[in-house]
Amino acid sequence: MTNTAHSPEPLSHLSVLVSGASVAGPALALWLARYGARVTVVEKAPALRGGGFAVDFRGHVHRTVLERMGIWDEVRRHQTHMGRQTVVDADDKEKVDLPAFLMSGDVEIFRGDLARIMYERTKDRVAYVFGDSVASLREDPDGVEVTFERGAPRRFDLVVGADGLHSRTRRLVFGEESHHLRHLGYYAAGFDMPNVLGLHRSSRICSVPGRMVDISNYDGSAEQGGAFLLFRSEQLAYDRHDVAAQKAILAEKFADLPWKHTRHVLAALEDADELYFDAIAQIHIDRLSQGRVVLLGDAGYGATMGGMGTGTALVCAYVLAGELAAARGDHATAFAAYEAEVRDYAKGCQKLAGNAGPFLAPPTERKIRSRDRAYRMLSSRFLAGFFKRLTEKAANAIELKEYPVGKEAPGYAGPMEPVPSRKRQA
Numbered sequence: 001m002t003n004t005a006h007s008p009e010p011l012s013h014l015s016v017l018v019s020g021a022s023v024a025g026p027a028l029a030l031w032l033a034r035y036g037a038r039v040t041v042v043e044k045a046p047a048l049r050g051g052g053f054a055v056d057f058r059g060h061v062h063r064t065v066l067e068r069m070g071i072w073d074e075v076r077r078h079q080t081h082m083g084r085q086t087v088v089d090a091d092d093k094e095k096v097d098l099p100a101f102l103m104s105g106d107v108e109i110f111r112g113d114l115a116r117i118m119y120e121r122t123k124d125r126v127a128y129v130f131g132d133s134v135a136s137l138r139e140d141p142d143g144v145e146v147t148f149e150r151g152a153p154r155r156f157d158l159v160v161g162a163d164g165l166h167s168r169t170r171r172l173v174f175g176e177e178s179h180h181l182r183h184l185g186y187y188a189a190g191f192d193m194p195n196v197l198g199l200h201r202s203s204r205i206c207s208v209p210g211r212m213v214d215i216s217n218y219d220g221s222a223e224q225g226g227a228f229l230l231f232r233s234e235q236l237a238y239d240r241h242d243v244a245a246q247k248a249i250l251a252e253k254f255a256d257l258p259w260k261h262t263r264h265v266l267a268a269l270e271d272a273d274e275l276y277f278d279a280i281a282q283i284h285i286d287r288l289s290q291g292r293v294v295l296l297g298d299a300g301y302g303a304t305m306g307g308m309g310t311g312t313a314l315v316c317a318y319v320l321a322g323e324l325a326a327a328r329g330d331h332a333t334a335f336a337a338y339e340a341e342v343r344d345y346a347k348g349c350q351k352l353a354g355n356a357g358p359f360l361a362p363p364t365e366r367k368i369r370s371r372d373r374a375y376r377m378l379s380s381r382f383l384a385g386f387f388k389r390l391t392e393k394a395a396n397a398i399e400l401k402e403y404p405v406g407k408e409a410p411g412y413a414g415p416m417e418p419v420p421s422r423k424r425q426a
């Protein structure tokens with residue numbers, strides 16, 4: 001690897017457009033700005049999106065990257081401190097308690113809080129444009145001509161698609177979503193609801209064949225709670241921007257769920273201002289870059305719940321920026337190296353998540369019983385340790401390279417420590 005450690009700004013000649021300001025986008029922006037690149041992040045939402053579900057980090061690789069980003073302590077200050085999650089039957093009878101260490105990783109934080117932390121660290125050095133989106137991309141030998149839905153056209157040296165599972169960048173450059181999105185047979189939904197069960201950093205989960213309802217309180221407040229729903233289904237045709245249509249689908253799917261608390265969930269659904277609704281799906285694509293355009297995070301290797309997509313996005317942002325810095329902006333070299341470094345790693349995390357739907361909402365009563373048995377076993381310290389090692393094995397299955405030290409920036413944690421060499425485990 002080229003050692004450019006003596007040059008603090010190896011990318012000062014480079015302009016980069018990043019599409020998407022959730023997890024992957026701001027993480028990459030943080031690194032690129034540190035290496036001196038001029039970075040613009042365009043986000044289609046009118047402002048930084050708050051809320052969302054809780055995401056977790058596991059193992060030493062996630063932690064090392066968070067430390068190098070300089071945000072480990074702040075992430076810990078915002079951690080959810082979620083407690084036990086109790087599985088009940090349709091009569092609300094408790095079946096098994098899932099201890100926190102099983103479900104919430106080493107550190108758990110709301111996706112929106114994480115995005116906010118990274119945004120605050122970068123907003124003075126990165127140009128964030130909210131309420132706009134890439135409309136077209138045309139590459140020539142010297143750069144990429146980008147038109148936007150609202151703003152004036154601009155040229156960039158490189159474009160990064162960090163715009164999630166339904167990435168427009170991917171569609172524009174790599175072809176239709178249907179070629180890359182693998183539906184895993186379930187849909188998930190999440191929204192706020194009053195804390196009607198008086199939960200305290202805990203949740204109550206009821207599964208019946210093919211469906212699951214989870215009522216939770218994450219923040220310890222007496223008032224605020226959340227609902228998370230999962231149901232088994234073939235791919236549905238609906239307008240992803242039509243919230244009323246999505247609410248109607250959910251109301252119909254859950255209307256006859258026999259758990260007594262379902263009525264609270266359905267009432268909250270009706271009142272919900274914000275609704276998360278999407279398929280449980282993964283992205284499988286045979287290459288992550290084409291010319292000057294590259295995919296990062298869910299856009300390139302979305303794993304869905306259980307696949308540690310957030311940690312993967314942060315690790316891969318570190319690698320992508322580091323390879324660009326090491327190659328002093330030679331994107332062909334850097335993108336090839338990025339892909340070689342992260343492909344197997346991301347695939348390993350996707351593998352873990354492939355069975356998330358059937359595990360959370362098994363399709364038959366018999367499978368619910370065996371899932372509950374598995375939960376009981378996993379709740380024992382011994383098997384929980386095994387489960388922890390299994391997930392950490394995937395999370396740790398990359399040897400982090402040392403990249404050039406970037407220019408000091410707010411939140412910069414100081415020069416990088418050499419990483420102890422660890423063998424790849426996957």
Ligand SMILES: Cc1cc2nc3c(=O)[nH]c(=O)nc-3n(C[C@H](O)[C@H](O)[C@H](O)COP(=O)(O)OP(=O)(O)OC[C@H]3O[C@@H](n4cnc5c(N)ncnc54)[C@H](O)[C@@H]3O)c2cc1C
Nearest residue numbers: 020022023024044055056133163164297298305308309310
């Ligand atoms: C139900 C569920 C539960 C999950 N639970 C966990 C978990 O417990 N732990 C974990 O690690 N991961 C979890 N994940 C995965 C995790 O949410 C993602 O892997 C992670 O958010 C990836 O971040 P990202 O930035 O790549 O994509 P996203 O978070 O999807 O962000 C994409 C961003 O791009 C923006 N955007 C979209 N289109 C455009 C456009 N055309 N122009 C500009 N901007 C655009 C979006 O508004 C958004 O801000 C879960 C996922 C799901 C679906």
